Amino acid sequence: METTISKPGKGIHLRRTARSREAGYSGRSRNRKPPLNEGIRPESIAYDLNGAIEEEPKTPSPAAAAFVSGAKAIVPVLLALIPFAVAFGATAMGGGLSALETLAMSVFVFAGAAQLAAIPLISAGASVTIVVLTVLVVNLRLTLYSASLAPHFRRLPLGWKGLLSYLLTDQAYAATITRFDDGETEEPDKRWYFLGVALAIWVTWQTATMLGVFLGSWASEGWSLDFVLPLIFIALAVPAIKDLTTAAAALSAGVAAVFAAALPLNLGLITAALVGVLGGLVAENVAERRRR
Amino acid sequence: MNPLVLWLTMVGAGAVTFALRLSFIALLGRIEIPPFLGRALRFVPAAVLTAVVIPLLFYENGALEASLGNERLLAGLVAALIAWRTRSVLFTLGGGMATLWTLQAMGQSL
Numbered sequence: 008m009e010t011t012i013s014k015p016g017k018g019i020h021l022r023r024t025a026r027s028r029e030a031g032y033s034g035r036s037r038n039r040k041p042p043l044n045e046g047i048r049p050e051s052i053a054y055d056l057n058g059a060i061e062e063e064p065k066t067p068s069p070a071a072a073a074f075v076s077g078a079k080a081i082v083p084v085l086l087a088l089i090p091f092a093v094a095f096g097a098t099a100m101g102g103g104l105s106a107l108e109t110l111a112m113s114v115f116v117f118a119g120a121a122q123l124a125a126i127p128l129i130s131a132g133a134s135v136t137i138v139v140l141t142v143l144v145v146n147l148r149l150t151l152y153s154a155s156l157a158p159h160f161r162r163l164p165l166g167w168k169g170l171l172s173y174l175l176t177d178q179a180y181a182a183t184i185t186r187f188d189d190g191e192t193e194e195p196d197k198r199w200y201f202l203g204v205a206l207a208i209w210v211t212w213q214t215a216t217m218l219g220v221f222l223g224s225w226a227s228e229g230w231s232l233d234f235v236l237p238l239i240f241i242a243l244a245v246p247a248i249k250d251l252t253t254a255a256a257a258l259s260a261g262v263a264a265v266f267a268a269a270l271p272l273n274l275g276l277i278t279a280a281l282v283g284v285l286g287g288l289v290a291e292n293v294a295e296r297r298r299r
Numbered sequence: 300m301n302p303l304v305l306w307l308t309m310v311g312a313g314a315v316t317f318a319l320r321l322s323f324i325a326l327l328g329r330i331e332i333p334p335f336l337g338r339a340l341r342f343v344p345a346a347v348l349t350a351v352v353i354p355l356l357f358y359e360n361g362a363l364e365a366s367l368g369n370e371r372l373l374a375g376l377v378a379a380l381i382a383w384r385t386r387s388v389l390f391t392l393g394g395g396m397a398t399l400w401t402l403q404a405m406g407q408s409l
Binding site for chain 1: 302304305306307308309310311312313315316317319320321322323324325326327331332337338339340341342343344345346347348349350351352353354355356357358363365371374375378379382383386387388389391392395396399400403
């Protein structure tokens with residue numbers, strides 16, 4: 008799920024309003040407008056939100072405003088996310104999982120590529136170790152996001168760290184890191200902004216998985232809907248090839264995958280992936296040497 | 300897969316994924332990504348995603364089928380072209396499925 012999105016511009020006004028009002032209470036307000044008019048928009052939105060956040064105070068708060076602007080900023084990405092989750096739901100049903108198991112997987116793992124990659128392995132009767140190892144390899148990139156977000160979540164209590172970590176996805180990372188690094192969102196709004204983004208993704212993912220479950224149980228085998236799985240991965244792999252070195256990684260992984268598919272214990276995917284990473288590193292070294 | 304084993308697999312996969320996500324957020328200041336690992340991680344998406352796709356296209360019913368008679372391989376190539384030009388998941392899905400159905404219909408009518 009390599010989605011890069013442009014910096015969300017919407018909602019800035021909202022959060023500024025909320026913060027400047029806060030600043031107004033401490034007596035160092037810089038805005039010239041009377042605070043009376045400004046209260047209207049955040050208030051009406053925060054009101055709608057009261058049901059969504061547990062025990063959020065009824066008065067409009069910067070936290071609620073940050074949450075809403077995060078959830079709003081991610082909407083275009085949500086639309087792109089739906090086909091993945093639907094494909095997962097349908098593929099999992101086709102792969103022999105029950106509706107409950109399919110949904111449980113979306114809740115437990117909550118990582119599209121890993122979930123989809125696990126399905127053919129589970130159908131082929133691979134062992135627990137192989138499936139878990141494959142999921143580990145597919146999700147290794149999450150450590151990069153974790154490292155990059157860590158300074159921003161440094162001061163959070165462990166519970167918050169756990170919650171936001173569970174909700175960390177490619178999309179949530181892409182939608183927040185730029186504005187966090189640029190200082191556009193400050194603590195304590197960061198956690199709420201991230202929660203707004205990530206929770207919207209979570210709800211969409213689970214809902215669209217269910218949609219896929221229905222579609223999968225209703226579709227006929229003659230439609231070759233299992234072909235959706237490779238297609239989704241093609242749609243993900245192509246943008247992941249950004250330059251010559253990543254192309255070398257993909258090429259070596261692809262060649263290795265043709266031969267490694269025959270490996271016992273369904274070790275083919277992991278082997279091919281590691282060969283691919285190695286190919287990328289070699290290509291990078293060659294490129295660096297040429298430059299000198 | 301036996302349901303109990305399946306649930307065990309899913310819990311294991313979930314736990315591993317959560318640990319990866321939490322790793323640096325929880326351990327900040329105590330460990331850093333070693334530079335070599337950071338460089339290697341850059342290639343993981345391209346490598347892993349390709350490694351998933353290729354066997355699904357090249358193998359039919361467990362046998363290597365690298366010929367023009369392999370409808371899935373051809374439809375996959377068309378889909379890759381669409382993905383490259385449009386960067387759209389929906390177009391890639393739609394174009395790939397349409398190509399496969401067309402090839403299948405042509406194969407049956409021959």
